[in-house]
Amino acid sequence: xxxxxxxxxxxxxxxxxxxxxxxxxxxxxxxxxxxxxxxxxxxxxxxxxxxxxxxxxxxxxxxxxxxxxxxxxxxxxxxxxxxxxxxxxxxxxxxxxxxxxxxxxxxxxxxxx
Amino acid sequence: xxxxxxxxxxxxxxxxxxxxxxxxxxxxxxxxxxxxxxxxxxxxxxxxxxxxxxxxxxxxxxxxxxxxxxxxxxxxxxxxxxxxxxxxxxxxxxxxxxxxxxxxxxxxxxxxx
Numbered sequence: 001x002x003x004x005x006x007x008x009x010x011x012x013x014x015x016x017x018x019x020x021x022x023x024x025x026x027x028x029x030x031x032x033x034x035x036x037x038x039x040x041x042x043x044x045x046x047x048x049x050x051x052x053x054x055x056x057x058x059x060x061x062x063x064x065x066x067x068x069x070x071x072x073x074x075x076x077x078x079x080x081x082x083x084x085x086x087x088x089x090x091x092x093x094x095x096x097x098x099x100x101x102x103x104x105x106x107x108x109x110x111x112x113x
Numbered sequence: 114x115x116x117x118x119x120x121x122x123x124x125x126x127x128x129x130x131x132x133x134x135x136x137x138x139x140x141x142x143x144x145x146x147x148x149x150x151x152x153x154x155x156x157x158x159x160x161x162x163x164x165x166x167x168x169x170x171x172x173x174x175x176x177x178x179x180x181x182x183x184x185x186x187x188x189x190x191x192x193x194x195x196x197x198x199x200x201x202x203x204x205x206x207x208x209x210x211x212x213x214x215x216x217x218x219x220x221x222x223x224x225x226x
Contacts, residue, residue, distance in 0.1 A: 040121075042218035043157075043201070090156055101147040101203070102214060104156040 002027045006091050006105035013081055013112055021076045021108050023091035031094040032074040033058070033102070034066065036087040043090070049074055081112040115140040115206045119217035128226050132189040136202030136217055139183070146178060146185045147214065149201040157201055161187065192224045 004025045013019055025032065033048035035058075045058030049068040063085055065077040074093075078085060088109050092102040116139045126132045136146075145164045149157035163169045163176040163185070175188040185204070189196055199219040206215050 040218070043216045048213070088154070101149075101159045101162055102157075103159075107154075107156050109154075 002103070004091055004093050004103050004105035006089075006108050008108060009106060010109045011111070013110070015082055015112055016080050019078050019081060019110075021078075021089060021091075021110070023074045023076065023105055024072050025074075025093040025103070026072065027093060027095070027103065028071065029093035029095060029103075030071070032068070033092045033094075034064070034074070034076045035090045035092065036060065036085075037090065038087050046076065046089075081110075083112045086110060086112050115143075115215060117202055117204050117206075117215050117217040119200075119202050119220045121218060122221040123223050124220055125223045125225055126192050128192060128194060128224055130192050132192045132196065132222055132224070134187040134189075134200050134202075134220050134222065136185045136187075137183055138185070138204050138206070138215075140206045141180075141183060143180075143183075143204045143206045145205045146176070147203045148174075148176060148185075148187045149203065150196075151199045151201060151219065153199075189222075192222075194224045194226050197222060197224045 007022045030051050034046040035043045037043050044060045046064050047066040049055045055066050090107050091105040094102050118137045148161040150160050151157045161176040163178045166180050169176045173190045177186045199221045201219045202217040203214040
């Protein structure tokens with residue numbers, strides 16, 4: 001089944017403790033992206049990647065890191081999480097032409113206390 | 114800044130009625146548009162995409178694009194309570210890479226039994 005897999009689905013952590021949210025897709029998509037979603041603010045893009053070793057900042061990159069060492073994986077790293085990073089996070093990938101929109105992962109609900 | 118705008122709602126319609134969701138965009142050069150449905154706490158799910166002026170129908174859903182007036186709409190015929198969700202409009206805006214989607218903040222639809 002074609003899908004984007006995110007892990008974990010739920011995570012509660014403490015301020016300052018480094019964490020990684022994994023994202024993997026099995027559709028051979030070149031494009032991958034991370035979003036956070038907060039009430040009233042909609043989906044906001046954190047980082048995106050056009051291909052292996054090519055990443056770029058989205059609208060809200062502060063406090064996040066990403067890497068794209070393999071085509072299928074695009075992990076999101078929070079080096080020192082803070083409470084304002086409490087949010088619902090989505091990974092997405094797109095077909096090579098972008099013609100059919102994004103496929104989203106199931107989401108990660110992150111709480112930083 | 115190039116934007117996609119949606120009325121946040123909530124939009125309430127009785128079961129069996131037609132729900133009309135609207136979206137406007139600021140960039141006249143925008144190309145393709147997508148409608149996503151998102152249930153609370155779940156990931157966005159693609160339901161329609163449209164590239165050309167006019168209507169595109171898929172089952173109970175009809176997407177309409179009017180590039181001259183810069184609006185996109187989604188009609189849901191015979192609305193069902195299971196259609197109650199937030200609907201996100203997204204577009205590939207001019208100047209962006211073909212992969213880059215700009216999302217509206219979503220319209221919450223409530224179908225009343």
